[in-house]
Structures are given as structure tokens and as C-alpha cells.
Amino acid sequence: MNSIFTISVDFELHWGGFEKWPLDEAKKQYFLNTRKLIPQLLDLFEQHEVHVSWATVGLLMHENKAEVEQNSPKTQPTYYQQELSAYQFIEKTGIGENEKEDPFHFAHSLIAEIVKRKGQELASHSFAHYYCNEVGQNTEQFDADSKAIQxxxxxxxxxxxSLVFPRNQFNADYLKVCKQNGIEIVRSNPVDWWWDTNDGALNESKWKRLNRGLDAYFNVGGKTSYAQYAIKKQEGVYLLPASRLLRPYNPKESILNQRKINRIQKEMTIAAQNKEYYHLWWHPHNFGNYSQENLAGLKEILNHYSMLKEKFEMQSLNMGEILQKFEAGS
Structure with missing residues (x-):
């Protein structure tokens, strides 16, 4: 059996944090930088024959506001914290008429490019960046969201x-709804306690975030690669654990930036030697600042994969291809 290297990216643009990110000029430039990076990422993945799942917010898939209105479900989330609702954001703040006018909330042209590229999978990040562990919402509302993105x-x-739960709010009780709506594999969270998502989107402790950050550079958490038997199936859906978040470049961290890349490379090597799975993830917008430095770090990781592929026959598969592998019994 080959070791497996998989990448999933959470493609959201402003939908990933509309409730906490005012769309000022700096933030607009941040997302414009992100959009410019997408073709470069696709070229890099193609060059290294790396297959990626693009977990995409469904609202980005439209060409114009009329399409959004047509596809939005009538049954919408009733979060206790109403500011978490993308529909409330649309109603109160508004979005543009189309992608040209509003490149922060529409991404049809980029998605059309993604689906054309070899090995790149269009996956779900829910229709409206749906939070599955927030107080007030329910399975009926999640079901409506799931139908809308399909x-x-x-x-x-x-x-x-394939599905990635927004804000990593993995909810096992919703897997049956996933299966009913065509989803057969989801990204689950690492086992370390600081990845527990029951606090909600706006209530997470600083202590959790601090430990997550430290673990990117130092041996704080557990082993990140895993054997195939660790991939469980629940309610007919495979649970593919995440291994490591690729944190963005930080000019204040100096030596730590390289330590982070070296740590990922070491973990990938362990996976390759032991014929295990290694699942890297991040958001494309994480590269919106210091884009070239972030790309340079990613190139180091992808070059390392190419070496492991040659030396240990490591294989790159996206989440959908891993599902196919399981269905084929291999």
C-alpha cells in the first residue's frame, strides 16, 4: 500500500468571516490578492501532480445576485447569534450584482478554472458557510443548505x-444528512483537545487558539499521520482526519516560519516511511498577505512531496479519490 498525501483547502473569500471582518480597503486588497493567487496555486499543484479538494462555499458558485436569490433555500439557519447568518449579512449589508462588481462574494470564474484542472476536486464547504454546532440551528436547516449547494x-x-464543515464544526449527528445529500467523505478534526469545536464560532477560548498555534512549531500535540484503519465510517460516511493546518507566513516570527515548514516536511516523511496518510489543509485567503513568502513555503512542501513520491512512492489523492479507493476495496 502506498502512503497518501492529501490536501483540502477551504475556499471562502469573505464568506469565511463576514461576521467578524469588516470589508474595508485593507480587507478588500487581502481578498483581491487571494484571487490572484488561485491560478498560481493551480499551476503549482499541476506542476507537482498534487491533487486537491477545494471545499467551496456554495454562495461563491454563482455568477450574479439573481442566481443567489434563486438557489438560496427557504429554510435557513436560526442561529441564536444571528450575526452568524450569511442571509442576514446579505439582507443588512448587501452584496454586489455580479462577480465583476463584487469579487469578494462571487467566484464563478475561479471555480470554473478549478474544475478544469487535473486532480482538482470541487467539494462542499456548505452553501452559506453553515455552522453545525451553533445554538439555534437544526438538522432540517442543514439539510436545506446541503440541497442548495448540490x-x-x-x-x-x-x-x-466531499465535505469540510465550516469553522471545523464537525458534528457527527449531521452525517446522516450528509449521506442523504450525496456526501460520502468528510474532513474530521485532529484528536487534540484544542480542535474541539463545541464552543461556537464566536466563543472560542484564547487558550485553545494559543495551543493550536504552538503545535504548528513544537511537539505539543499527538502524531499527525495515521494508518488507513484509523479512517472510520459512520452513517455511511468516511471520516478523513486532518493532520496539520498550514499556518500563514508571519514576518514577526522569523525563524519560526521555517520551523513550521520543516515540521510539516518531517511529518510527511514519517507518513511516507510508514505507508500512512497525511492530510494538510488551509484557506487560500491565508496567503492574502505576504503572498510570495507563503507561496515559497508551499513550494518547499510540494518539492518535498515530489522527493517522497520518488523515494517512497507516496501518492497524492484528493478526498474524492480517497473515497473511490475505499469503494474499490484498496
Missing amino acids: KAASKYGKQLK
Whole structure:
């Protein structure tokens, strides 16, 4: 059996944090930088034959506001903290008429490019950046969201099979709804306690965030790669654990930036030697600041994968391809 290197990226633009990120000029430039990076990322993945799951917010899949209104479900989340609702944001703050006018909330042209590239999977990050562990929402509302993103994805000729829960709010009780709506594999969280997501989107402790940050550079958490038997199936859905978040470059961290890359490379090597899985993830917008430094770090990781592929026959598969592998019994 080959070791497996997989990448999933959470493609959100402003939908990933509309409740906490005012769209000022600095933030607009941040997301414009992100958009410019997408083709560069696709070129890098193609160059290194790395297959990636693009977990995409369904609202980004539209060409214009009329399409958003047409595809938005009538049953919408009733969060106790109403500011978490993308629909409330649209109603109170508003979005533009189309991608040209509003490149922060529409990304049809980028998604059309993603689905054309070899090995790149269009996956679900829910339709409206749905929070599955927030007080007030329920499975009926999540079901409506799940149906809405499949409808949006059909524009690209796709039936989505893979899902990443927004803000990593993994909820095992919702797996049955996932299966009913065509999702057969989801990214689950690492086992370390600081990845528990029951606090909610706006209530997470600083202590958790601090430990997550420290673990990117030092041996704080547990082993990150895992054997195939560690990938469980629940309610007919495979749970593919995340291994490591690729944190963005920080000019204040100096030596730590390289330590972070070296740590990922070492973990990848352990996975390759032991014929295990290694699952790296991040958000494309994490590269919106210091873009070239972030790309340089990613190139180091992808070059390391190419070496492991040659030396240990490590294989790159996206989440959907891992699902196919399981279905084929290999």
C-alpha cells in the first residue's frame, strides 16, 4: 500500500468571516490578492501532480445576485447569534450584482478554472458557510443548505461527494444528512483537545487558539499521520482526519516560519516511511498577505512531496479519490 498525501483547502473569500471582518480597503486588497493567487496555486499543484479538494462555499458558485436569490433555500439557519447568518449579512449589508462588481462574494470564474484542472476536486464547504454546532440551528436547516449547494454545483456538472464543515464544526449527528445529500467523505478534526469545536464560532477560548498555534512549531500535540484503519465510517460516511493546518507566513516570527515548514516536511516523511496518510489543509485567503513568502513555503512542501513520491512512492489523492479507493476495496 502506498502512503497518501492529501490536501483540502477551504475556499471562502469573505464568506469565511463576514461576521467578524469588516470589508474595508485593507480587507478588500487581502481578498483581491487571494484571487490572484488561485491560478498560481493551480499551476503549482499541476506542476507537482498534487491533487486537491477545494471545499467551496456554495454562495461563491454563482455568477450574479439573481442566481443567489434563486438557489438560496427557504429554510435557513436560526442561529441564536444571528450575526452568524450569511442571509442576514446579505439582507443588512448587501452584496454586489455580479462577480465583476463584487469579487469578494462571487467566484464563478475561479471555480470554473478549478474544475478544469487535473486532480482538482470541487467539494462542499456548505452553501452559506453553515455552522453545525451553533445554538439555534437544526438538522432540517442543514439539510436545506446541503440541497442548495448540490443545486449550485450542478452548474459545473458536479455532484459533490466531499465535505469540510465550516469553522471545523464537525458534528457527527449531521452525517446522516450528509449521506442523504450525496456526501460520502468528510474532513474530521485532529484528536487534540484544542480542535474541539463545541464552543461556537464566536466563543472560542484564547487558550485553545494559543495551543493550536504552538503545535504548528513544537511537539505539543499527538502524531499527525495515521494508518488507513484509523479512517472510520459512520452513517455511511468516511471520516478523513486532518493532520496539520498550514499556518500563514508571519514576518514577526522569523525563524519560526521555517520551523513550521520543516515540521510539516518531517511529518510527511514519517507518513511516507510508514505507508500512512497525511492530510494538510488551509484557506487560500491565508496567503492574502505576504503572498510570495507563503507561496515559497508551499513550494518547499510540494518539492518535498515530489522527493517522497520518488523515494517512497507516496501518492497524492484528493478526498474524492480517497473515497473511490475505499469503494474499490484498496
